[in-house]
Amino acid sequence: MRIxxxxxxxxxxxxxxxxxxxxRARDRGVVDIRVHDLRDYTDDRHRTVDDYPYGxxxxxxxxxEPWFRAVESLRVxxxxxxxxxxxxxxxxxxxxxxxxxxxxxxxxxxxxxxxxVDERVREYLADEEISIGDYVLSGGEPAAVVLVDAVVRLxxxxxxxxESTVEESFAEGLLEYPQYTRPPExxxxxxxxxxxxxxxxxxxxxxxxxxxxxxxxxxxxxLEDGGGSSQQS
Numbered sequence: 001m002r003i004x005x006x007x008x009x010x011x012x013x014x015x016x017x018x019x020x021x022x023x024r025a026r027d028r029g030v031v032d033i034r035v036h037d038l039r040d041y042t043d044d045r046h047r048t049v050d051d052y053p054y055g056x057x058x059x060x061x062x063x064x065e066p067w068f069r070a071v072e073s074l075r076v077x078x079x080x081x082x083x084x085x086x087x088x089x090x091x092x093x094x095x096x097x098x099x100x101x102x103x104x105x106x107x108x109x110x111x112x113x114x115x116x117v118d119e120r121v122r123e124y125l126a127d128e129e130i131s132i133g134d135y136v137l138s139g140g141e142p143a144a145v146v147l148v149d150a151v152v153r154l155x156x157x158x159x160x161x162x163e164s165t166v167e168e169s170f171a172e173g174l175l176e177y178p179q180y181t182r183p184p185e186x187x188x189x190x191x192x193x194x195x196x197x198x199x200x201x202x203x204x205x206x207x208x209x210x211x212x213x214x215x216x217x218x219x220x221x222x223l224e225d226g227g228g229s230s231q232q233s
Contacts, residue, residue, distance in 0.1 A: 081106030111140030
């Protein structure tokens with residue numbers, strides 16, 4: 001899979017993609033991640049990417065020209081991919097959406113800043129708009145890290161165990177079950193006896209029950225959306 005990320009702050013992303021699962025996936029050739037400086041696609045000596053909004057108002061708006069030049073230049077080099085604009089106005093990033101994006105051969109991730117991007121970027125350049133939550137960030141870079149991490153870990157061979165992505169929270173529409181490790185007792189708090197029993201069937205049943213109970217308590221909205229059965233589509 002190829003992922004291109006376009007930003008005016010490449011150093012904010014470079015380090016994030018050089019560690020942990022993402023780094024291992026890159027080293028194995030599972031994913032090719034490249035970070036591009038939007039300012040490289042400007043045409044003035046000040047490398048201007050923003051301007052005052054028409055009609056007045058606070059803040060600055062990102063100009064359309066650099067975005068179109070960046071994406072069109074990247075697309076000339078190969079698979080056109082799917083351009084994703086990260087914005088609070090986009091659809092909320094959930095596991096089903098991550099699963100769909102993970103099947104793409106290529107993603108081009110656009111990190112907005114300031115008061116947002118010119119509407120023509122949304123309307124004529126971006127294939128999809130995505131938000132990671134109902135709150136405001138200084139820019140799209142933190143959201144890009146979240147999106148890339150979520151997508152990369154679903155790639156074949158990205159994780160050490162193929163079962164890891166299946167048993168995680170949200171993978172089947174339920175939160176993950178409680179996890180324990182040694183020692184079996186710590187400060188008087190014991191690991192549930194069923195996990196020490198060696199009865200794998202009983203463990204599986206306990207875990208499934210814990211998933212359902214935890215989801216009911218913490219995220220009942222997931223059950224209302226059909227949780228408890230596979231959400232893959």
